[in-house]
Amino acid sequence: MGVLRYTPAGAPVxxxxxxxxxxxxxxxxxxxxxxxxxxxxxGPQAALFAALPLGxxxxxxxxxxxxxxxxxxxxxxxxxxxVKDN
Amino acid sequence: MAAIVRVALPLPxxxxxxxxxxxALNEHLGRRVRVPWGRSEALGLIWEIAEHSEVAPExxxxxxxxxxxxxxxxxxxxxxxxxxxSYYHAALGEVAAxxxxxxxxxxxxxxxxxxxxxxxxxAGRDALPGLAARLVTRxxxxxxxxxxxxxxxxxxxxxxxxxxxxxxxMERGWVEAAPFVTGERPDLTPDQAAVLEAVPASGYAxxxxxxxxxxxxxxxxxxxxxxxxxxxxxxxxxxxEIALTPQLAARFESRFPRARIVLQHSGVAEGARARGFFAAxxxxxxxxxxxxxxxxxxxPRLALIVVDEEHDASFKQQEGVRYSARDLAILxxxxxxxxxxxxxxxxxxxxxxxxxxxxxxxxxxxxxAVPGARLPEVRLIDLNRHAAREGLSEPLLAALxxxxxxxxxxxxxLNRRGYAPVLACAACGWVxxxxxxxxxxxxxxxxxxxxxxxxxxxxxxxxxxxGCGNQDIRGYGRGTQRIEEMLQQRFPQARILRLDRDSVRxxxxxxxxxxxxxxxxxxxxxxxxxxxxxxxxxxxxLVGVLNADASLHSADYRAxxxxxxxxxxxAGRAGRAGEPGSVLVQTQFPQxxxxxxxxxxxxPGFAAAQLAERRAAGFPPxxxxxxxxxxxxxxxTALDWLTAARALAGTPEWVNLFDPVPMRMTRLxxxxxxxxxxxxxxxxxxxxxxEVWVRGLYALTTPRTLRWHLDxxxxxx
Numbered sequence: 001m002g003v004l005r006y007t008p009a010g011a012p013v014x015x016x017x018x019x020x021x022x023x024x025x026x027x028x029x030x031x032x033x034x035x036x037x038x039x040x041x042x043g044p045q046a047a048l049f050a051a052l053p054l055g056x057x058x059x060x061x062x063x064x065x066x067x068x069x070x071x072x073x074x075x076x077x078x079x080x081x082x083v084k085d086n
Numbered sequence: 087m088a089a090i091v092r093v094a095l096p097l098p099x100x101x102x103x104x105x106x107x108x109x110a111l112n113e114h115l116g117r118r119v120r121v122p123w124g125r126s127e128a129l130g131l132i133w134e135i136a137e138h139s140e141v142a143p144e145x146x147x148x149x150x151x152x153x154x155x156x157x158x159x160x161x162x163x164x165x166x167x168x169x170x171x172s173y174y175h176a177a178l179g180e181v182a183a184x185x186x187x188x189x190x191x192x193x194x195x196x197x198x199x200x201x202x203x204x205x206x207x208x209a210g211r212d213a214l215p216g217l218a219a220r221l222v223t224r225x226x227x228x229x230x231x232x233x234x235x236x237x238x239x240x241x242x243x244x245x246x247x248x249x250x251x252x253x254x255x256m257e258r259g260w261v262e263a264a265p266f267v268t269g270e271r272p273d274l275t276p277d278q279a280a281v282l283e284a285v286p287a288s289g290y291a292x293x294x295x296x297x298x299x300x301x302x303x304x305x306x307x308x309x310x311x312x313x314x315x316x317x318x319x320x321x322x323x324x325x326x327e328i329a330l331t332p333q334l335a336a337r338f339e340s341r342f343p344r345a346r347i348v349l350q351h352s353g354v355a356e357g358a359r360a361r362g363f364f365a366a367x368x369x370x371x372x373x374x375x376x377x378x379x380x381x382x383x384x385x386p387r388l389a390l391i392v393v394d395e396e397h398d399a400s401f402k403q404q405e406g407v408r409y410s411a412r413d414l415a416i417l418x419x420x421x422x423x424x425x426x427x428x429x430x431x432x433x434x435x436x437x438x439x440x441x442x443x444x445x446x447x448x449x450x451x452x453x454x455a456v457p458g459a460r461l462p463e464v465r466l467i468d469l470n471r472h473a474a475r476e477g478l479s480e481p482l483l484a485a486l487x488x489x490x491x492x493x494x495x496x497x498x499x500l501n502r503r504g505y506a507p508v509l510a511c512a513a514c515g516w517v518x519x520x521x522x523x524x525x526x527x528x529x530x531x532x533x534x535x536x537x538x539x540x541x542x543x544x545x546x547x548x549x550x551x552x553g554c555g556n557q558d559i560r561g562y563g564r565g566t567q568r569i570e571e572m573l574q575q576r577f578p579q580a581r582i583l584r585l586d587r588d589s590v591r592x593x594x595x596x597x598x599x600x601x602x603x604x605x606x607x608x609x610x611x612x613x614x615x616x617x618x619x620x621x622x623x624x625x626x627x628l629v630g631v632l633n634a635d636a637s638l639h640s641a642d643y644r645a646x647x648x649x650x651x652x653x654x655x656x657a658g659r660a661g662r663a664g665e666p667g668s669v670l671v672q673t674q675f676p677q678x679x680x681x682x683x684x685x686x687x688x689x690p691g692f693a694a695a696q697l698a699e700r701r702a703a704g705f706p707p708x709x710x711x712x713x714x715x716x717x718x719x720x721x722x723t724a725l726d727w728l729t730a731a732r733a734l735a736g737t738p739e740w741v742n743l744f745d746p747v748p749m750r751m752t753r754l755x756x757x758x759x760x761x762x763x764x765x766x767x768x769x770x771x772x773x774x775x776x777e778v779w780v781r782g783l784y785a786l787t788t789p790r791t792l793r794w795h796l797d798x799x800x801x802x803x
Binding site: 013 | 505559
């Protein structure tokens with residue numbers, strides 16, 4: 001996870017990498033799913049998010065956009081997250 | 087019989103205006119006059135007196151009144167104004183309005199005519215015992231007798247503020263101007279002594295003083311001024327805008343404690359400027375120290391002109407009357423028959439060429455004045471080998487670390503203020519273009535604003551990209567604010583001071599900052615050209631130059647000259663006292679010949695190469711330029727007008743007219759700009775052509791929305 005930074009207008013931003021682990025059904029058969037996602041979070045929650053210890057398990061919602069005009073790599077823009085207590 | 091006076095009014099029209107006057111005497115020439123203008127009134131100067139007017143008698147109006155009690159502006163002053171008007175093809179009335187003080191002119195005061203310091207005469211000494219003890223005059227004389235020469239302002243407070251008593255003492259011959267003295271003077275180096283010896287006390291003689299940074303040029307100026315003042319004459323010292331600091335004025339004041347020194351620059355209030363102007367005109371001021379407009383100060387007892395940093399662009403006015411104060415100063419010196427010294431570490435190539443062709447005599451100061459002080463070692467950092475992170479390469483960071491550890495001061499030079507030169511959106515490609523200019527608005531993070539450095543328009547930083555709504559927009563490239571931030575992160579314990587036009591708003595700000603640097607309350611300075619000139623920071627030993635490459639490949643033929651001058655100036659800040667200094671220049675083009683000259687501190691070599699290029703390309707100083715510029719909301723209108731102007735010229739002999747083209751900075755403040763370059767191998771031929779052509783331009787059909795101006799000897803094309 002990157003350090004908290006700010007947009008020129010002053011909104012906090014945090015970006016980094018999320019690791020996803022789950023089991024999903026694929027054509028009727030359960031399988032393990034693992035993947036990594038670049039993520040970005042802008043707004044008041046960013047400070048809270050940046051303070052989470054690495055390894056915290058989260059449920060995130062948001063949308064995917066490409067990184068820039070020059071890169072089609074997807075970035076998950078988190079608009080909502082919940083810390084999973086276990 | 088009523089006479090006709092022809093009045094110069096402050097209007098952009100190339101003519102005088104006729105009025106009738108009850109009487110017009112030659113002594114009225116150069117007097118200020120109030121005249122009717124349309125339904126209101128205007129102030130002008132009586133320029134000519136005539137018996138007849140072309141204006142029909144029933145349309146001829148009468149002047150309202152002679153204005154004020156100040157003396158008439160003298161013939162040599164009017165001649166200088168006329169020359170300026172004719173050489174730069176500007177309206178006489180506009181030049182006169184620029185050259186004379188504006189606003190209401192203060193009435194002459196007795197105190198302005200009194201010497202700055204007074205002493206008692208033998209006659210005063212004889213008269214003293216006979217005066218009644220209660221008399222103010224006796225108190226004044228007694229003080230002068232007991233304590234020796236006194237400053238006028240101290241005597242005034244003794245006389246409870248009234249100047250009449252002192253004027254009376256002067257009139258009776260009981261007091262006189264105190265003898266000229268100088269403050270403490272450093273010993274001259276042999277080089278300095280030789281330079282001084284070369285400059286004669288009188289007679290027109292132009293000199294180019296090429297002195298490396300820290301070689302003691304200012305001391306030469308002080309000694310030359312001293313010579314003029316000691317002989318009871320006046321001196322004029324012109325300096326660039328940026329260099330006229332309170333420190334410089336204080337240096338002259340402490341050297342000449344009894345002299346009346348007048349400051350003339352745009353920061354002086356109108357009333358004070360007028361007082362100084364008339365003090366000079368009356369011969370009561372000894373030294374006029376000022377920026378370009380000071381070249382018009384009348385000086386009846388002039389004995390010397392000095393132009394410091396003569397290469398500086400600020401000597402050329404860039405709007406209104408586009409005159410060059412340096413060139414007018416040369417003319418003034420030749421007309422007044424006095425020596426003139428143009429000083430610089432990097433003379434303008436025009437001046438250098440004059441020195442090579444023996445029109446000016448070259449004087450050199452090739453060593454630093456402080457014993458043991460040497461020019462700094464200049465090294466290049468090849469950015470192709472040492473990638474810069476956030477604008478700063480590892481070798482430069484290492485040098486900064488080392489200098490910081492040694493307790494010495496460093497300067498990081500970057501000629502770009504703001505945080506980042508552009509704000510852009512990576513998602514959709516939006517950039518912060520100025521609505522009014524063909525330029526980007528600069529991100530100023532401290533103020534959270536986007537500002538156009540060309541037209542001044544400013545807006546808050548948008549919360550999200552105006553094109554697509556993305557909030558994660560960013561500043562690209564680096565300005566001084568960003569470098570300051572980066573250095574502060576890298577060196578958290580260092581005291582960092584940023585000096586640019588955003589952090590320094592006034593002369594007082596600059597004074598405080600400079601004082602802080604000199605008091606070593608600062609470890610690292612980050613700044614623009616504001617701190618490149620003139621300042622003497624004895625503890626500064628390291629200079630890092632960040633974006634020298636920006637103007638290496640500019641289309642402007644003067645760009646290398648300006649870059650070299652700037653690098654020499656900024657490098658010259660290092661190691662001025664005994665400690666050796668070093669300069670690190672980051673560049674992607676270490677093989678560029680400009681750097682080879684810079685590393686060797688070889689201005690003559692650089693100038694020779696540049697002059698060879700200019701000769702081959704037929705550029706100034708081997709050709710003479712005039713630039714006709716037009717601007718309009720529509721580019722086509724501007725181009726069409728210039729095309730008509732070009733057609734008007736026909737195909738003159740000796741003069742070459744280029745095609746009208748859009749300017750490099752095409753759009754400025756909602757105006758589309760185009761230009762037409764006129765070139766000639768001979769100054770006189772160009773002038774002959776312009777005289778006829780400009781008259782035609784005034785008669786040309788001109789759309790109401792279009793504005794045009796002519797720039798003779800333009801600084802940029």
